[in-house]
Amino acid sequence: MTTFAPLRARSMLKSLAAGLLLATVAGGLALPVAAQETPAVEAPAQPAPDAVVATVGDQTITEADLAFAAEDLQQELGQVPPADRRAFLVTVLIDMKVMAQAAKAAGMNETEMFKRRLAYLEERALRRAYFAEKIAAAVTDEAIRAAYDTFVAGFTPVEEIHARHILVASKEEADAVKAELAAGKAFEIAAMEKTTDPSGKQTGGDLGFFGKGQMVPEFEAAAFALEPGQVSEPVQSQFGWHVIKLEEKRMSPPPSLEQMTPQLGQQVMYDAFDASVLSLKANIAIDIPDAALAEGVKRQSEPAAQ
Known part of the structure; x- marks a missing residue:
């Protein structure tokens, strides 16, 4: 590459x-x-x-x-x-x-x-x-x-995912969030209401696209195991408990010429x-x-x- x-x-x-x-x-x-x-x-x-x-x-x-x-x-x-x-x-x-x-x-x-x-x-x-x-x-x-053109010809894409998450302090809170989602509540609304991640309150928990090695291991393993549209079970990391929704998967595109x-x-x-x-x-x-x-x-x- x-x-x-x-x-x-x-x-x-x-x-x-x-x-x-x-x-x-x-x-x-x-x-x-x-x-x-x-x-x-x-x-x-x-x-x-x-x-x-x-x-x-x-x-x-x-x-x-x-x-x-x-x-x-x-x-x-x-x-x-x-x-x-x-x-x-x-x-x-x-x-x-x-x-x-x-x-x-x-x-x-x-x-x-x-x-x-x-x-x-x-x-x-x-x-x-x-x-x-x-x-x-x-x-x-x-x-x-x-x-x-030379750069693009040698570019090796990697798997990336687009995910959202809701971060809470305890498993009980994560289970409650999961139940609300199962009952039909929009993930973005639940994130703005429940997440303790400051940026997530503004973006509906949106993390954008990321590749492997960019998140803590527990979060990464759970997120990459999901299929688009799927919501994870509560996942614990050093930051608390996460509920993750996978939006889409792709192979990373090369950066633009600009x-x-x-x-x-x-x-x-x-x-x-x-x-x-x-x-x-x-x-x-x-x-x-x-x-x-x-x-x-x-x-x-x-x-x-x-």
Whole structure:
């Protein structure tokens, strides 16, 4: 059976890239922060990326700068009330500008460590750009549909039942409920009147569909032994005494395409990431002198089993 459970982290690089894709697909990279706050009935015209939001001395802060900061500060931004996010980002960027100017005035941009950090940041930005423009393009409706078809082809249905129950504290109460049902009282009405299960009082004891292993053993054994329309004898479990009615049996259907789309989109993205990185590495010599470290990197780079 093919599954699409969350994959283990292939590497920190892949995790970061995955987060970038999700932000990109959701509009986090391209969408100005103002448009991410309270959605209107009609989407307002988006400000141009080079529209100036603020000036700091002789430097400007633009809508594009806000989008870059929103991408970089996703975790922090999630803790800020939506109405305050734009002001938060502008504040961060103002602080960044004045501190950067002060650092340059002190000559910090001329140190060897700074130059190495700058090279790292440039490569990180290029990696993100490559991911957004090349790998994210693989996550299409057609690719997701193909992944869904593969999932459905390998899906193994299991037996499920749809049942209702009435839960009471004692066998005497359960026997009394059973007698009322035998006299013609509707199960749903009896459940709303008698059950001690809070949700059952609202739903007429409806438990929906469930498979084996989802209920306590005593309840499951009695429920699965019933035929549609049949009502059980009182059954004791750790929760009390149950009277169960079986509504219907079926073999479980696969989840719908709509339900699977987020997971399948992640799967398609991971597959595209693996294929792209393996292709890029194919003609590049990579040497790691430390054997233990090399083995660890190899394990991180292996595609996850599906």
